Amino acid sequence: MVQEKRGFSLNGYIAFVVLLFLQLLFLGMFLKGYVVAGLLGGILNGLCWLGFFMVQPNQAKVMTLFGSYVGSVRDTGLQWTIPLFARRTISLRIRNFESAKIKVNDNQGNPIEIATIVVWSVTDSAEAVFEVDDYESYVSIQSEAALRNMASSYAYDPMDEDVVALRSHPQQIADKLKQEIQERLGRAGVTVHEARISHLAYAPEIASAMLQRQQASAIIAARAKIVEGAVGMVEMALERLKAQNVVELDEERKAVMVSNLLVVLCGDKSAQPVVNSGSLY
Template sequence: MKEKKGFSVNGYLMICVLLVAQVATFFYAVSGNPEAGVILSVLVGSLWLGYFMVQPNQAKVMTFFGSYVGTVSDVGLRWTIPLFRRANISLRIRNFESARIKVNDNQGNPIEIASIVVWKVSDTAEAMFDVDDYESFVRIQSESAIRNMASSFPYDPRDDEQAEVALRSHPIEISARLQEEIQARLAKAGITILESRISHLAYAQEIASAMLQRQQASAIVAARKQIVDGAVGTVEMALQRLNEKGVVELDEERKATMISNLLVVLCGDKSTQPVINTGTIY
């Protein structure tokens, strides 16, 4: 069921019309036909029940004996047929944070994930009549989409060397994918998703300690690799400069000793204690 515009007129205009009708009815009754005047007065009086107020970013969904007759979103005092039943629905932007869901990523690692979803009603008829409770529908379907999305990607790119996108390292891509997943489920309820983003992401408690140790080990290995690469480059430059300047000529054994000493100095965790040779170079 799609939204359509409902019948309503400006309330202030109808006040003038009904006041004129009320005065005309009074004079008609006084002029000599009191019975008809009473009937007309009751009829005009019942028309005053057709007034309603529409607040900004709200709408009135109107039904007539169970049939949908339209939606009024014009702000201000409005008037419609008094027999129309009017239900209020908000068009304002709303948001909520989902509960923390435990789910396995695509590598089978248990993780905890939660997200913030920003949404609004875009079709009042679908939201009111196509689902039982659209607010509950938004929450349940959003959590289902979050669970499905999280199980489609690895937590960390190191978990899957072939993965182009990971939950932790690609927040923009993950937010876009999550928004698509939620929107696909809520389009049938007249809901538009404006934004969705992850608000909590962590390994589950039972493996968090082990994964932290693995991350620390990976960071140490990466740092060591960078240190070794820099040290090797420094040694190469030192040997090249010594050779170019002709400062000293070293045989292969002395070169190996020099390289070993330089690498110890450059790659060691602690400060080295130099040994000064006061004799000859050999």
């Protein structure tokens, strides 16, 4: 692997003063009659002016000499290096990448649509240039491949409270996705700072059926809660009637009372009262 190393460069302002002084020196030699020395020195000095380049903040200049990597320069401002060095600019700034919505089956076989946002930056300029052909395209393709692999490893909805699912455990899924993408992009000199799911839904062909299943699950959970509360209220009512000696009820009448209370408490609609004008029995 080609890893980043510091390349040769000098402060551009100092190099400017030195080259200007040498240019005047060679010009003086030419005027004083040292034509050959002044001319050759002036030509070589003129070629040295091609060694100036500018480095912006959060940028790196990857330098090569006849196809060989000779180092990278990260020092900002005006810099000077050997003019024969070919220089390529690499941005080290943090970037956002949002993948397209892809369709994949979760580990239950349900087709889902999923997309992600990846925050990344180049941390090794040499690897980004020489280890992959196009590091930006590499980030895009490998991020989608990692997202597809991760999504197929988890269920959309949790089958149990302890089971990690795409919808119920967003932070754990984000950490797993970041780890999976980083493993794929490490060879390209890229560091993943954050990866999160930006879109998650059932595929259109099963969305309505899954919505009905979710609604049914919600209704069942609500009914269970209602029944639990109603049973507690009936139990409390019977205990208070017995404790305060309001009325004595045999087992048959208790069963009727329990049935009526459960109908009132668990019914979807308001109960219609029935006035008993006769005796209790």
